[in-house]
Amino acid sequence: xxxxxxxxxxxxxxxxxxxxxxxxxxxxxxxxxxxxxxxxxxxxxxxxxxxxxxxxxxxxxxxxxxxxxxxxxxxxxxxxxxxxxxxxxxxxxxxxxxxxxxxxxxxxxxxxxxxxxxxxxxxxxxxxxxxxxxxxxxxxxxxxxxxxxxxxxxxxxxxxxxxxxxxxxxxxxxxxxxxxxxxxxxxxxxxxxxxxxxxxxxxxxxxxxxxxxxxxxxxxxxxxxxxxxxxxxxxxxxxxxxxxxxxxxxxxxxxxxxxxxxxxxxxxxxxxxxxxxxxxxxxxxxxxxxxxxxxxxxxxxxxxxxxxxxxxxxxxxxxxxxxxxxxxxxxxxxxxxxxxxxxxxxxxxxxxxxxxxxxxxxxxxxxxxxxxxxxxxxxxxxxxxxxxxxxxxxxxxxxxxxxxxxxx
Amino acid sequence: xxxxxxxxxxxxxxxxxxxxxxxxxxxxxxxxxxxxxxxxxxxxxxxxxxxxxxxxxxxxxxxxxxxxxxxxxxxxxxxxxxxxxxxxxxxxxxxxxxxxxxxxxxxxxxxxxxxxxxxxxxxxxxxxxxxxxxxxxxxxxxxxxxxxxxxxxxxxxxxxxxxxxxxxxxxxxxxxxxxxxxxxxxxxxxxxxxxxxxxxxxxxxxxxxxxxxxxxxxxxxxxxxxxxxxxxxxxxxxxxxxxxxxxxxxxxxxxxxxxxxxxxxxxxxxxxxxxxxxxxxxxxxxxxxxxxxxxxxxxxxxxxxxxxxxxxxxxxxxxxxxxxxxxxxxxxxxxxxxxxxxxxxxxxxxxxxxxxxxxxxxxxxxxxxxxxxxxxxxxxxxxxxxxxxxxxxxxxxxxxxxxxxxxx
Numbered sequence: 001x002x003x004x005x006x007x008x009x010x011x012x013x014x015x016x017x018x019x020x021x022x023x024x025x026x027x028x029x030x031x032x033x034x035x036x037x038x039x040x041x042x043x044x045x046x047x048x049x050x051x052x053x054x055x056x057x058x059x060x061x062x063x064x065x066x067x068x069x070x071x072x073x074x075x076x077x078x079x080x081x082x083x084x085x086x087x088x089x090x091x092x093x094x095x096x097x098x099x100x101x102x103x104x105x106x107x108x109x110x111x112x113x114x115x116x117x118x119x120x121x122x123x124x125x126x127x128x129x130x131x132x133x134x135x136x137x138x139x140x141x142x143x144x145x146x147x148x149x150x151x152x153x154x155x156x157x158x159x160x161x162x163x164x165x166x167x168x169x170x171x172x173x174x175x176x177x178x179x180x181x182x183x184x185x186x187x188x189x190x191x192x193x194x195x196x197x198x199x200x201x202x203x204x205x206x207x208x209x210x211x212x213x214x215x216x217x218x219x220x221x222x223x224x225x226x227x228x229x230x231x232x233x234x235x236x237x238x239x240x241x242x243x244x245x246x247x248x249x250x251x252x253x254x255x256x257x258x259x260x261x262x263x264x265x266x267x268x269x270x271x272x273x274x275x276x277x278x279x280x281x282x283x284x285x286x287x288x289x290x291x292x293x294x295x296x297x298x299x300x301x302x303x304x305x306x307x308x309x310x311x312x313x314x315x316x317x318x319x320x321x322x323x324x325x326x327x328x329x330x331x332x333x334x335x336x337x338x339x340x341x342x343x344x345x346x347x348x349x350x351x352x353x354x355x356x357x358x359x360x361x362x363x364x365x366x367x368x369x370x371x372x373x374x375x376x377x378x379x380x381x382x383x384x385x386x387x388x389x390x391x392x393x394x395x396x397x398x399x400x401x402x403x404x405x406x407x408x
Numbered sequence: 409x410x411x412x413x414x415x416x417x418x419x420x421x422x423x424x425x426x427x428x429x430x431x432x433x434x435x436x437x438x439x440x441x442x443x444x445x446x447x448x449x450x451x452x453x454x455x456x457x458x459x460x461x462x463x464x465x466x467x468x469x470x471x472x473x474x475x476x477x478x479x480x481x482x483x484x485x486x487x488x489x490x491x492x493x494x495x496x497x498x499x500x501x502x503x504x505x506x507x508x509x510x511x512x513x514x515x516x517x518x519x520x521x522x523x524x525x526x527x528x529x530x531x532x533x534x535x536x537x538x539x540x541x542x543x544x545x546x547x548x549x550x551x552x553x554x555x556x557x558x559x560x561x562x563x564x565x566x567x568x569x570x571x572x573x574x575x576x577x578x579x580x581x582x583x584x585x586x587x588x589x590x591x592x593x594x595x596x597x598x599x600x601x602x603x604x605x606x607x608x609x610x611x612x613x614x615x616x617x618x619x620x621x622x623x624x625x626x627x628x629x630x631x632x633x634x635x636x637x638x639x640x641x642x643x644x645x646x647x648x649x650x651x652x653x654x655x656x657x658x659x660x661x662x663x664x665x666x667x668x669x670x671x672x673x674x675x676x677x678x679x680x681x682x683x684x685x686x687x688x689x690x691x692x693x694x695x696x697x698x699x700x701x702x703x704x705x706x707x708x709x710x711x712x713x714x715x716x717x718x719x720x721x722x723x724x725x726x727x728x729x730x731x732x733x734x735x736x737x738x739x740x741x742x743x744x745x746x747x748x749x750x751x752x753x754x755x756x757x758x759x760x761x762x763x764x765x766x767x768x769x770x771x772x773x774x775x776x777x778x779x780x781x782x783x784x785x786x787x788x789x790x791x792x793x794x795x796x797x798x799x800x801x802x803x804x805x806x807x808x809x810x811x812x813x814x815x816x
Contacts, residue, residue, distance in 0.1 A: 016465060050484075057424060058491040065494070068502055069487035072480035076458075079477035083466040086473070094476055098506065099551050143507050 001125060004034040005169040007135065007157035010044035012172055012231040013077045019084055021231055025172060026085065026130060035125045037164070039135045039157040040081060042073025063108035067137075067147045071097070074134035074153075082132045092130035097137035097145065102156070104138035104146045111146035113138055113155065113218075116163035133160065151212020158215045162222035169219070169226045170237075171211060176230040177238035178203070178210055180402040181255040185390045188403035191235075192253065196243035199253050202345045202379045216240065243347045251355055252346040252400035255393050259340040259386060261291065262314045263371070264321060265306040267332040271298035278327070279305055282320045288313045292341065292374045292383060306372060308383060311337060339371060340386040344396050345379045356380045362399040368392055409533060412442040413577040415543065415565030418452035420580055420639040421485045427492055429639055433580065434493065434538060443533045445572070447543045447565040448489060450481025471516035475545075475555045479505070482542035482561075490540045500538035505545035505553065510564070512546035512554045519554035521546060521563065521626075524571035541568065559620020566623045570630035577627070577634045578645075579619060584638040585646035586611070586618050588810040589663040593798045596811035599643075600661065604651035607661045610753045610787045624648065651755045659763055660754040660808035663801050667748040667794060669699065670722045671779070672729060673714040675740040679706040686735070687713055690728045696721045700749065700782045700791060714780060716791060719745060747779060748794040752804050753787045764788050770807040776800055 006029060008022050022038075029036040041047075050070045054061040061069075078094035085092035100120055104111035124131055135153025138146050148155050154171060161169035176191060178200065183189040195203075197220035204213040210228055219226045219240060229237025247253070269275050276295065283290055293307045309317050318335060325331040349355050359380055360370060368391065372383035384392055397403060414437060416430050430446075437444040449455075458478045462469040469477075486502040493500035508528055512519035532539055543561025546554050556563050562579055569577035584599060586608065591597040603611075605628035612621040618636055627634045627648060637645025655661070677683050684703065691698055699716045717725055726743060733739040757763050767788055768778060776799065780791035792800055805811060 019465075053484075053488060054491065057427075057488045058495045060495075061491045062494045065487040065490045065502055068490075068504070069484060072483050075480050075483075076461075076477060079473040080461060080465045082473045082476075083462065083469045086470045087466045087468075094473055096476075 001122070002032075002034045003037060003125065003164050003167045004029045004032075005037045005039065005157050005161040005164070005167060006172060007039040007153060007170065008041065008172045008231060009153065009174075010041045010046070011174055013040050013081065014044040016084075018231070019081055022081065022172075023084055023088065025170075025231065026090075027088075029170075030090070030129060036130045037121070037125075037160055038081070038130060038132045039153055039160060040074060040077040040132060041135050041153040043077055046073040046076070064144055067108045067111075068145045070147055071134070071137045071145050074136055078132045078134050085130055085132070090130055091128045092132060093124070093128050094132045094134070095124065096134050098139040098143065100133070102138035102159070104140060104148070106140045106144070106146065108144075108146055110149035111138060111140075113148070113159045116159060118163040118165075121160070121164060149214075151214060154212045154215035155218055158218045158222075158224050158226060161224045162218065167224075169224050171215075171226060171228050172231040173210060173228065174230060174232065175210060175228075176233050176235040177228050178240070178254075180253070181393055181397050182257070185257075186255075186394050186397050188397065190403060192238050193236075194239045194241060194247065195253060196247050196347045197240060198243065198347055198378055199247075199345050200240045202343065202376075203254055203256050211240070248348050248351060250346060251348045251352055252344045252396075252402065253348070254345050255342065255396045255400075255402065256345060257340060257342045257389050257393055259389060260310050261308045261339050261341055261383065262311045262317075263306060263308050263336040263339045263383065264314075264317055265304055265334050266321060266325065267304050267334065268302045269305060269328060269331055271301050271303040275303070276305065279321070279324055280307075282324060283309075283317065286316055286320055288317050288320070292372055292381060294372050294374070308339070308341070308372070338386045339383055340389045341381050341383050342389060342392045342396060343379050343381040344400060346400075347378050349378050349380070358399060359396060362395050363392055366391065366395055368395075409530070410440075410442045411445060411533065411572050411575040412437045412440075413445045413447065413565050413569040413572070413575060414580060415447040415561060415578065416449065416580045416639060417561065417582075418449045418454070419582055421448050421489065422452040424492075426639070427489055430489065430580075431492055431496065433578075433639065434498075435496075437578075438498070438537060444538045445529070445533075445568055446489070446538060446540045447561055447568060448482060448485040448540065449543050449561040451485055454481040454484070472552055475516045476553045478555055479542070479545045479553050482544055486540045486542050493538055493540070498538055499536045500540060501532070501536050502540045502542070503532065504542050506547040506551065508541070510546035510567070512548060512556070514548045514552065514554065516552075516554055518557035519546060519548075521556070521567045524567060526571040526573075529568070529572060557622075559622060562620045562623035563626055566626045566630075566632050566634060569632045569634075570626065575632075577632050579623075579634055579636050580639040581618060581636065582638060582640065583618065584641050584643040585636050586648070586662075588661070589801055589805050590665070593665075594663075594802050594805050596805065598811060600646050601644075602647045602649060602655065603661060604655050604755045605648060606651065606755055606786050607655075607753050608648045610751065610784075611662055611664050619648070656756050656759060658754060659756045659760055660752045660804075660810065661756070662753050663804045663808075663810065664751045664753060665748060665797050665801050667797060668718050669716045669747050669749055669791065670719045670725075671714060671716050671744040671747045671791065672722075672725055673712055673742050674729060674733065675712050675742065676710045677713055677736060677739055679709050679711040683711070684713065687729070687732055690732060691717075691725065694724055694728055696725055696728070700780055700789065702780050702782070716747070716749070716780070746794045747791055748797045749789050749791045750797060750800045750804060751787050751789040752808060754808075755786050757786050757788075766807060767804060770803050771800055774799065774803055776803075
């Protein structure tokens, strides 16, 4: 039995017109001899509407009840779409999370999938040609409805593909694949045919919002080939898959950027054991996610620590850091909102040196000052002044030859 | 453990303001030392909205998918109301049909309850003080969502009360009880304190729409005391219960009427075996519900058959009857839309003769011509010209002393 998993987001099921386009994709999947598992999100705007109701009813809605409420959005999508398929004579039925079941932990609102009854799914696929599954939802061991948190329907789709034995998972969206960088910034941005899980993870964490990061982690863990493509075109899209030698031959696969950065520096901290913990402990407890961190080499027993955070956390961070500064005495806290980061990502970096140097040199030649640097095995991230972001993306895209179609 | 079942309809849960009134009723139930099982309908208008969506998506929506769609209405109500209760510090949770479970047959859209897991309900009641249950829904043995058809939430409530051992079931609505007749027609109509199941059944079948007939049948079968009362007052309402000697002492308990009647007569049918079957067989196959039937004594081997139907079925009925007439030859089909029926209902009739004669005589004295008569053990039904309906209701209400408070 060949099985294909197809996932469609809220804009793809927004109304009858859109759902008819989704039906074409399902029919295309069937015509290739597949059984199809379709995963649907709630219709565009529906989840927000339900969350607004919850806030009207309660200042802090009970999380389990909120999941029971919000999960109705996907239930409406799958039953309507199943009607549409059945009208076309297709043997189809809807399946809610609890009906399969998709078991999760009981972290309501942000639950993690523990298991999927794949034997039940295969039994259903004996009887039906298309199963229309509610994304974003599951149920606990004792039968309460849960939701999977942001991007949850992507995760549902990948998890279903994994449960069915790493069948291909098509994620339909309103763009036709993953690009080497943001086409709105760089006109030579090129759609990639293939990208490695690790690269996709780094791009997702940088805010390239084609796939949610949890779904990519899931795909990587269970080796599920994920194809990102558009509901509104026939382009084969981008295959997210395991890295192979052709990918490794390329130094850099993509350039990502993130403008949601604020930089905070603590000057003249005593360079003694426990200083870093004294700085980052309160941030962690306060729920502030720290992104890049740089600590300079000690000078006369004192040091500077610089880090970046999301701009929405700046006020809270400054309050916390001023308290830290008071404790140490003589420590100055400064911050800067006009910064952004640019990253070059590629599994090829693992086997090649000199990539970072090429990046720095290209930016410096154009007069862009580098404020911070952070590197990982497959990523180089550079903090610069915000006004240079677009220029830097174009320079790096050009430097690493991403506008050439190198046929990978 | 004292358990109270309370059911609230769509207008009672229409918005936050209404749900706060519902919460007061639940708190009142708790304050008397009860655990409370609350059964809710979808918010007013929601079920119709979802059905309209289904018709937009499909000319003849798949029934099982339609049930999955429509059942979201109650799911929204129960999760919102549970949030509200939990905010008040009440140990409450929502329960969907499949979570209990409430098992039904697989007649989607009009399913019948087969069993309710009362042991599970009692376990939940150990942990929670209030269970907020979705009305109108259940699930099949193989876990598909079903709905119970019109008035289904009343049936859910009574069935839950029956499963929990005939605990009292309060049905909240926007009137404060069951009246001796329609107060809009008869200013001396009186709210009854008690009414027998049988009487309520006859009233429900006559279109007194306080309780759905299926829920009354269920209550009668399992001897569940049902109290009809208003969400918006403190009146104790009307108790629907088993008949007792005080009820039997009263000849007539209520007067009902129904204007949705059309009369059809077939003249000069051959009076031979099989004639009635030839007339009513096609009606039954065509889904036409026949109400009153009268066949006159045979005259020279020919007879007339007269019956009444709902006005919406008249066109279809005439088509079918003209075909029957053609088959027999020489048979004339006539019809009349200006008719209505009036009924006097009371378990006391069982032990008293002369009730029918009193009714006929009272109507005749006022010049009302009696077109058809049909009697059962506890009901006398009279077909009259529609223009006399209000007058006839007032005459019968007066004749049987229903405007006197006789303290039953």
